Amino acid sequence: MKTLVWVEHDNASVKDATLSVVTAAAQLGEVHLLVAGSGCAAVAEAAKGIAGVGKVHLADDAAYANALAENVAPLIAGLMADHDAFLAPATTTGKNIAPRVAALLDVAQISDILSVEGPKTFTRPIYAGNAIATVESTDAKLVITVRGTAFAKADATGGAGSVEAVAAGADSGLSSFVGSEIAKSERPELTSAKVIVSGGRALKDADTFQATIFPLADKLGAAVGASRAAVDAGYVPNDYQVGQTGKIVAPEVYVAVGISGAIQHLAGMKDSKTIIAINKDEDAPIFQVADLGLVADLFNAVPELTGKL
Amino acid sequence: MKALVCVKRVIDYNVKPRVKSDGTGVDLANVKMSMNPFDEIAVEEAIRLKEKGVVTEIVAVSVGPAKAQETLRTALAMGADRAVLVQVDDGVDVEPLAVAKIIKGVVGEEAPGLIITGKQAIDDDSNQVGQMLAALLGRPQGTFANEVTVEGDSVVVKREIDGGLETVKLALPAVVTTDLRLNEPRYASLPNIMKAKSKPLATKSPADYGVDIAPRLKTLKVAEPAVRSAGIKVADVDALVAKVKELGIA
Numbered sequence: 001m002k003t004l005v006w007v008e009h010d011n012a013s014v015k016d017a018t019l020s021v022v023t024a025a026a027q028l029g030e031v032h033l034l035v036a037g038s039g040c041a042a043v044a045e046a047a048k049g050i051a052g053v054g055k056v057h058l059a060d061d062a063a064y065a066n067a068l069a070e071n072v073a074p075l076i077a078g079l080m081a082d083h084d085a086f087l088a089p090a091t092t093t094g095k096n097i098a099p100r101v102a103a104l105l106d107v108a109q110i111s112d113i114l115s116v117e118g119p120k121t122f123t124r125p126i127y128a129g130n131a132i133a134t135v136e137s138t139d140a141k142l143v144i145t146v147r148g149t150a151f152a153k154a155d156a157t158g159g160a161g162s163v164e165a166v167a168a169g170a171d172s173g174l175s176s177f178v179g180s181e182i183a184k185s186e187r188p189e190l191t192s193a194k195v196i197v198s199g200g201r202a203l204k205d206a207d208t209f210q211a212t213i214f215p216l217a218d219k220l221g222a223a224v225g226a227s228r229a230a231v232d233a234g235y236v237p238n239d240y241q242v243g244q245t246g247k248i249v250a251p252e253v254y255v256a257v258g259i260s261g262a263i264q265h266l267a268g269m270k271d272s273k274t275i276i277a278i279n280k281d282e283d284a285p286i287f288q289v290a291d292l293g294l295v296a297d298l299f300n301a302v303p304e305l306t307g308k309l
Numbered sequence: 310m311k312a313l314v315c316v317k318r319v320i321d322y323n324v325k326p327r328v329k330s331d332g333t334g335v336d337l338a339n340v341k342m343s344m345n346p347f348d349e350i351a352v353e354e355a356i357r358l359k360e361k362g363v364v365t366e367i368v369a370v371s372v373g374p375a376k377a378q379e380t381l382r383t384a385l386a387m388g389a390d391r392a393v394l395v396q397v398d399d400g401v402d403v404e405p406l407a408v409a410k411i412i413k414g415v416v417g418e419e420a421p422g423l424i425i426t427g428k429q430a431i432d433d434d435s436n437q438v439g440q441m442l443a444a445l446l447g448r449p450q451g452t453f454a455n456e457v458t459v460e461g462d463s464v465v466v467k468r469e470i471d472g473g474l475e476t477v478k479l480a481l482p483a484v485v486t487t488d489l490r491l492n493e494p495r496y497a498s499l500p501n502i503m504k505a506k507s508k509p510l511a512t513k514s515p516a517d518y519g520v521d522i523a524p525r526l527k528t529l530k531v532a533e534p535a536v537r538s539a540g541i542k543v544a545d546v547d548a549l550v551a552k553v554k555e556l557g558i559a
């Protein structure tokens with residue numbers, strides 16, 4: 001089987017999310033990559049070095065600068081004439097593009113796969129991860145998004161692929177990129193961090209969240225996450241949300257502070273290796289999944305913990 | 310401009326789903342069902358656009374069993390004007406691609422300027438229908454919307470993305486999918502619930518739109534995820550510090 005993997009990048013470097021997708025694709029067959037962007041030759045050069053990669057298709061054109069689905073999906077659908085499966089990471093970029101590709105190819109998409117069970121058989125979570133479905137595709141071609149935490153990352157180096165330019169299609173004229181607000185942070189990225197400290201509604205407001213959660217995260221070299229309630233209340237930006245409809249994480253250690261443990265939150269973090277919960281309610285559902293629980297008022301416990309570490 | 314909103318009847322988000330012991334699916338018998346939460350946000354957004362005078366009529370559409378009428382009545386009670394139920398037999402799951410094809414058919418009849426769907430149905434967690442519909446229509450898509458502003462013949466959509474926020478401008482007609490921060494849906498008032506009972510609700514079938522709903526994916530098995538066993542509670546911060554040090558992260 002010939003697979004085509006969407007390379008997630010910022011026109012400068014390959015994003016880590018790509019590497020788990022390469023691992024999933026390699027379980028299906030030959031791995032080809034697509035680097036679509038603008039001024040992104042360096043990305044293709046780096047991508048061809050990913051272990052196990054064959055051809056890297058490079059579509060370098062202004063129309064692809066911001067990965068607008070209206071422009072990118074027809075490009076991918078065209079390349080799929082020569083490939084059997086398209087795989088993208090289950091990032092907001094992958095989730096935006098892949099279904100558009102699937103519809104153009106008239107195939108069902110298999111979202112968020114957790115494992116490859118056979119050439120056309122996969123497992124995926126449904127109902128906020130409260131059930132795992134094993135599904136088999138009957139379509140001629142596969143369109144798949146891959147849950148990053150479920151597959152090991154392929155080696156970013158050691159590969160010997162080759163880069164081949166592909167002709168760009170026209171700009172669709174249907175959509176245009178206006179701008180973005182991307183927060184720059186010195187902290188590790190949420191989806192690749194080894195340790196995450198997350199705060200919930202109990203943190204009261206943005207200043208309290210900042211003053212309570214961030215020092216602990218600094219001590220642990222951790223990324224900072226949040227529950228939906230904390231994001232909705234404006235304590236932290238939307239991209240901090242961990243859960244069914246936010247980011248899926250599986251760090252070595254996840255510290256949940258003042259988070260009750262709703263199923264939608266658990267869906268995003270219950271595959272963490274060690275879960276630590278601090279909550280003043282001893283019956284909070286978070287304790288049902290926590291390896292280490294501390295029943296305490298976080299406003300005493302967290303500063304004390306930070307101080308003693 | 311007419312707005313079309315897509316609503317799905319799903320397990321209520323407060324219910325913990327249970328896998329059937331025969332491994333064929335999730336047990337939905339006697340389980341509370343509600344409108345998919347993202348679709349409530351979709352309906353709310355359409356209503357706000359109508360209140361602003363941007364949208365003139367709101368049509369709610371659902372693909373589902375006869376019971377999905379209740380979900381459509383909820384949309385009508387919130388403020389939608391009309392509803393279309395594309396009815397399938399009880400227990401039949403229609404995959405996102407077929408849903409998108411059916412809604413394309415409805416779009417053909419209704420010619421809306423704006424189509425709003427949720428970003429994700431909380432039962433199948435697919436996150437596909439809006440994008441697929443946009444592709445089938447050959448129209449642009451504004452997924453994971455945090456803010457929606459109609460400006461003349463285009464719509465500006467601020468999107469929730471992994472790194473923060475991104476803004477795109479789309480030519481109308483366009484498909485928008487809602488994220489959690491777009492708005493806070495209203496509750497239907499009792500008088501509006503009464504009024505909704507007499508609002509028009511048309512019933513159609515997938516065949517009316519020439520759509521084959523035969524599944525493309527075979528579900529071989531549905532299983533419980535591995536359960537995490539509860540760990541221990543530590544007595545105080547000192548005990549937690551000791552454990553954290555054992556983990557080697559501090």
Ligand SMILES: Cc1cc2nc3c(=O)[nH]c(=O)nc-3n(C[C@H](O)[C@H](O)[C@H](O)COP(=O)(O)OP(=O)(O)OC[C@H]3O[C@@H](n4cnc5c(N)ncnc54)[C@H](O)[C@@H]3O)c2cc1C
Pocket residue numbers: 199200201202226227228229230241242243244245246247257258259260261262263264265268278279280281284296297298299322346347431
């Ligand atoms: C469609 C949909 C999608 C959703 N997606 C997500 C998602 O992706 N991620 C997500 O997280 N949620 C999601 N939710 C929301 C979810 O259902 C919960 O509402 C949310 O997770 C609750 O956040 P919380 O635990 O911070 O708040 P709460 O449930 O209010 O819990 C606060 C906790 O803090 C504790 N507490 C209070 N004060 C203190 C103190 N001083 N010291 C110690 N503990 C204290 C309380 O005991 C309580 O357990 C979604 C909901 C819907 C409907």
Ligand SMILES: Nc1ncnc2c1ncn2[C@@H]1O[C@H](COP(=O)(O)O)[C@@H](O)[C@H]1O
Pocket residue numbers: 315316317318345347348351370371372373403405408425426427428429430431433434435436437438439
């Ligand atoms: N059966 C359905 N009837 C109407 N709308 C649907 C249906 N299924 C999905 N949708 C819409 O598409 C969105 C995304 O669903 P999904 O792609 O299944 O996660 C939902 O939030 C709904 O707005």
